[in-house]
Amino acid sequence: MKLLFATSNAGKLAEVRKMLAPLGWDVMGLKDLENPPEIVEDAETFLGNARKKALALREATGLAVLADDTGLSVEALGGRPGVRSARYAGENATDADNNAKLLGELATVSDEKRGAAFECWMVFIDPSGKESVASGKLSGRILKEPRGAGGFGYDPIFLPYGEEKTLSELSIEEKNLISHRKKALAGILSALSVK
């Protein structure tokens, strides 16, 4: 099956491609389209943004579409950056800018109060227009310094509970065993009765 994953994020695409390859799914990203539509992620919820991306791409291409909206909620910050995780340090913020801003905001926060969770919401729309929705969460804590060279986004500063390695120090395969994205995708596959 050919699937359009409505993302420009190369890290997300690599993870989802690895998860779906064993099922024989051929996954394209937005960068594989000639004229991808401009989508403003201005909804107030992860689900709202994921639906917006999925519907826009389904409308533009008629393909089966999967969209993912993810964010990091930090307890000591009352859940921020949450839905604003991508532009936390400003409109054109890089991953390094966002991580630096978060570490700065938590500079005086002790280890016990650095709890955080990734939340991933996915929307799948099949070629007939039928929608499926699922979400996944990964809890852990924010370290005081980045560790690791793999992954993307907030991975270098996030230590999942029960792990000794940050998400950046894990291989894609290892991250895919425990991640918020893997849990959300498992929910979608189960809604589609794919084993």
Ligand code: ITT
């Ligand atoms: P698309 O909208 O094109 O999918 P994006 O990077 O804007 O790409 P999100 O809005 O879902 O995707 O991501 C919000 C932020 O959270 C952004 O800074 C990501 O780098 C980060 N993020 C998402 N998933 C992550 C993960 O698994 N590990 C670490 N950071 C992640």
